[in-house]
Amino acid sequence: MRSISEESNLNNKKILLRLDLNVPLKNGKIEDTTRIDKILPTLKFLINQNSRIIILSHVGRPKGKQTDDLTLKPICEDLSYKLNQNIKLVIENLSQINRDNLFENNKEKIVMLENIRFYSGEEKNDVEFAKHLSSLADIYVNDAFSCSHRAHASIYGISNFLPSYAGLQLDLEVKALKKITSEIKKPITCIIGGSKISTKINIIKNLIPKFDNIIIVGGMANNIIKYMGYNIGKSLQEENSDVIIKEIFSLSEKENCKIIYPEDIVVGKELNGIPQIKELNKITSDEMILDIGPKTIQIVQNIIDYSNTILWNGPAGYFENPNFANGSIKIAEKIIENNKLDKIYSVVGGGDTVSLLNTLNAIDNFNFVSTAGGAFLEYLEGKELPGIKALN
Ligand code: ADP
Ligand code: MG
Numbered sequence: 001m002r003s004i005s006e007e008s009n010l011n012n013k014k015i016l017l018r019l020d021l022n023v024p025l026k027n028g029k030i031e032d033t034t035r036i037d038k039i040l041p042t043l044k045f046l047i048n049q050n051s052r053i054i055i056l057s058h059v060g061r062p063k064g065k066q067t068d069d070l071t072l073k074p075i076c077e078d079l080s081y082k083l084n085q086n087i088k089l090v091i092e093n094l095s096q097i098n099r100d101n102l103f104e105n106n107k108e109k110i111v112m113l114e115n116i117r118f119y120s121g122e123e124k125n126d127v128e129f130a131k132h133l134s135s136l137a138d139i140y141v142n143d144a145f146s147c148s149h150r151a152h153a154s155i156y157g158i159s160n161f162l163p164s165y166a167g168l169q170l171d172l173e174v175k176a177l178k179k180i181t182s183e184i185k186k187p188i189t190c191i192i193g194g195s196k197i198s199t200k201i202n203i204i205k206n207l208i209p210k211f212d213n214i215i216i217v218g219g220m221a222n223n224i225i226k227y228m229g230y231n232i233g234k235s236l237q238e239e240n241s242d243v244i245i246k247e248i249f250s251l252s253e254k255e256n257c258k259i260i261y262p263e264d265i266v267v268g269k270e271l272n273g274i275p276q277i278k279e280l281n282k283i284t285s286d287e288m289i290l291d292i293g294p295k296t297i298q299i300v301q302n303i304i305d306y307s308n309t310i311l312w313n314g315p316a317g318y319f320e321n322p323n324f325a326n327g328s329i330k331i332a333e334k335i336i337e338n339n340k341l342d343k344i345y346s347v348v349g350g351g352d353t354v355s356l357l358n359t360l361n362a363i364d365n366f367n368f369v370s371t372a373g374g375a376f377l378e379y380l381e382g383k384e385l386p387g388i389k390a391l392n
Contacts (some may be wrong), residue, residue, distance in 0.1 A: 001174070004042075004141050004165040010049035010151045014099075016137040017046070017167065019156050020144035020371070021057035021075045024355060030074055032355035035371050036082065036147075042081060042143050042168045043110075052103060052217065054137055055079075055087070055112040056145070056154050059212060064120030076112045087112050087353055088185045094119060099136050120126055122153045130157030143167020145174065146351070146372030148387025149379075159390035164392050176368050177379050186212060189307040191300070191331065192377075193218025194314025194352060197238040199374050204248055206381040208257045213303050215260040217316040217327065218290050224261045225289065233267070233287040260303065264293030266317065275323040291317030291326035301334045304344070311380065313350040313373055328356055336365040349376030 004010075019039050038206065060070040073089055079232040080087040087110045090097060094113065102111060116122045121129025121275045130153040134140065140162040142148065148170070158164075160330060166174070190211045192200060197220055216224060219236040226232045226243045252259045267287040277293050286307050292300070315329035324371050328331060338344045344367045348357065350373035357363050368374045375385060 001166045001167070001171070001388065002164075003171045004139075005045065005168055005171070007139075007165065010046065010051045010139075011049060012052065013139055014052045014054060014137040015139045015141055016054045016056055016133065016146070016158070016162065017042070017044060017141045018056045018144045019167075021055075021079075022059045022145045022146075022351065023075060024351070025059065025069070027070070028074055030078055031099070032358060033078060034354055034358060035351070036075065036078055036288075037382065039143055039167075039169055040082060042141075043079075045168060046141075046184070047083070047085070047369065049110065052108075054102065055110065056116050056133070057112070058115055058117040058147075060115075060117070062115060062117050064117065064123065066102055066115075066118045072112060083110075085110060090114060090185050090203065094132065096260055097136070102136055117152050119157045123150075125153050127149050127157060131161055134158050134161035135217075137162065140164045140392060141167045143170050143352055143385055144387070145170045145370070146375050148372075148385040149383075150374040151386035152248045153174045155298050155387040156390050164343065164391050173370055173372070177370070177376075180345075180368060181382075185308040185345060187307050188309040189213040189215065190380075191215045191217065191310065191312040191316075193220050193316045193328075194350060194373065195219040196314075196374065197223065197236070200314070200377060201241060201244055201277070203374075203377045204245065205251060206383075207377070208248070208251050209255045210380070210382075213260060213307070214252070215294070215300055215303060216298075217262060217300070219289075219315050219332075220262045220314060221292075221358055222289055225265070225280055228280070231283050231285065232289060233285045235283075235284050235287075235289040235334055241291075242331055260299065262289075262292045262296040262372045263299065264295045265289045266291035266293055266326070267317075268321075270322065271318055272321055273323070290321070291324040296328045297327055300331055304331070304334045304338060308344055310344055310346045312346070312348045313377055315353055315356050319356050325356075329360065331362055331387050332357060332362055339365050339367070348376065349373055 076089040222235045223241045317324040319325035349370040
């Protein structure tokens with residue numbers, strides 16, 4: 001993998017820079033800017049090299065259709081303010097854009113293409129789409145580690161048509177993860193939560209041989225609770241997951257990895273509702289599981305206490321409502337406590353998990369923080385990520 005930092009002649013070169021600016025947006029306002037702040041060094045490096053930068057990113061899941069609420073406009077404005085430099089957001093359809101009309105004049109240094117997932121060719125890794133993108137620039141740089149588990153056009157296909165490099169942050173992230181995966185101190189525990197059940201549930205299976213304990217919380221645990229025969233009411237769930245859950249349990253026995261899931265939970269009737277602690281057999285059909293209960297918190301804390309390494313991805317509940325943030329906060333506090341005592345090595349990944357820790361001002365108490373969720377887990381699985389493969 002070649003890093004762009006090792007390239008000496010970038011003067012006036014047009015660089016397609018894939019970033020992950022997928023920040024949480026609410027009514028057009030950015031709720032957490034971690035992902036923007038993190039890539040400022042890369043942009044400053046390229047600005048100092050007098051490159052001309054074409055920023056590529058997605059936000060949200062527009063599924064190949066243009067939607068007003070998923071524009072990159074607020075992100076472009078924030079970035080422009082932080083760099084103290086004008087950045088033009090290119091809103092015209094990309095089919096109308098070519099190498100000669102993309103930059104208005106020689107003074108223009110940075111442009112940002114509108115949400116790349118507005119185009120169906122992106123997620124399909126369409127060859128013509130990737131080719132057209134590549135025709136806009138001289139060099140491709142991937143600085144979006146958190147998107148590198150996707151074989152999309154702006155991550156994967158494009159590298160077939162341009163000299164391709166790793167960005168500064170991607171390089172750092174891969175080096176740090178390599179270190180973690182090769183120098184692990186046991187017992188090692190993985191905590192998996194959050195809501196992206198379909199992406200994460202298949203990963204768990206492959207993590208089992210590598211871990212002593214896997215703690216499943218958040219929306220991720222709902223299907224397991226259902227599998228155990230309980231009514232989970234209106235809780236977030238995934239269709240047809242019984243087969244994979246069965247596999248998870250049989251494999252865990254074989255590999256001597258303990259699977260831990262909630263023994264009690266906190267329910268609400270609505271996402272913005274009030275909390276009620278319940279036993280698993282007391283959930284009614286109009287309720288949703290939105291956090292882990294006190295017994296479960298105690299169990300998780302005990303496991304953290306006897307672990308030497310902790311990897312965490314995915315909140316334990318719907319933490320956006322403070323009524324359901326307790327489980328995630330208690331997990332964070334326990335990890336922080338042990339980290340301060342130098343008793344554990346802790347790694348955390350995931351956009352939402354990191355924004356939760358930001359609200360607690362706790363980021364500095366983790367040994368390694370990655371804003372990547374899915375890519376982080378797939379890397380731990382030992383998979384070669386398409387975006388990394390494309391740079392090799
Ligand atoms: P990350 O970004 O850290 O990888 P995910 O994107 O998978 O994590 O999931 C984060 C989201 O999961 C948060 O919005 C959180 O509110 C939600 N979540 C966690 N537990 C639940 C639950 N029990 N029910 C509904 N949503 C949940
Ligand atoms: Mg997320």
